[in-house]
Amino acid sequence: MPLCAEITVTVFLVIAGFFGLVGSFGLIRLPDPMTRLHAPTKPSTMGVGGALLASMVFFYATEGRISSHELLITIFLLLTAPIAALFIGKVHLHQRVSPKDLPTPDAGTGWASFTAEGPARGVRDFPPATRATERRPDKKVSN
Numbered sequence: 001m002p003l004c005a006e007i008t009v010t011v012f013l014v015i016a017g018f019f020g021l022v023g024s025f026g027l028i029r030l031p032d033p034m035t036r037l038h039a040p041t042k043p044s045t046m047g048v049g050g051a052l053l054a055s056m057v058f059f060y061a062t063e064g065r066i067s068s069h070e071l072l073i074t075i076f077l078l079l080t081a082p083i084a085a086l087f088i089g090k091v092h093l094h095q096r097v098s099p100k101d102l103p104t105p106d107a108g109t110g111w112a113s114f115t116a117e118g119p120a121r122g123v124r125d126f127p128p129a130t131r132a133t134e135r136r137p138d139k140k141v142s143n
Contacts, residue, residue: 005061009054016050019043033092041085049074 026039052070059067090113099114 001061005057009058012050012054012057016047016054019050020047023047034089037085037088041081045077045081048077
């Protein structure tokens with residue numbers, strides 16, 4: 001394999017490792033689920049993308065062909081990670097925040113996920129959990 005291909009593969013693997021480490025560290029250290037949401041979606045996507053690019057360069061340099069599998073995985077990952085993050089954020093929003101606690105949108109139409117007409121409206125029949133800073137009288141707090 002040519003030296004420039006080895007250097008390129010090495011650079012992509014180092015970038016992949018760095019972003020994977022940052023994503024893992026962020027998933028552990030960030031304080032709440034909404035900030036933790038960025039850790040697996042943004043840096044880890046870059047980490048997996050770097051590993052896939054390194055694989056594509058390696059196979060092109062050694063076998064002289066472009067591997068379509070890695071390209072398809074990369075496209076799939078780039079399409080699904082933001083959608084998964086959106087759904088995780090919406091679930092967190094519906095479970096932890098009351099609609100009256102949200103700021104009013106500029107258009108005055110309300111938040112789309114809370115004003116939707118259809119089967120999703122009113123599915124949840126339990127009150128949203130209180131914030132960590134509030135004390136609930138029905139729960140005992142252990143010190």
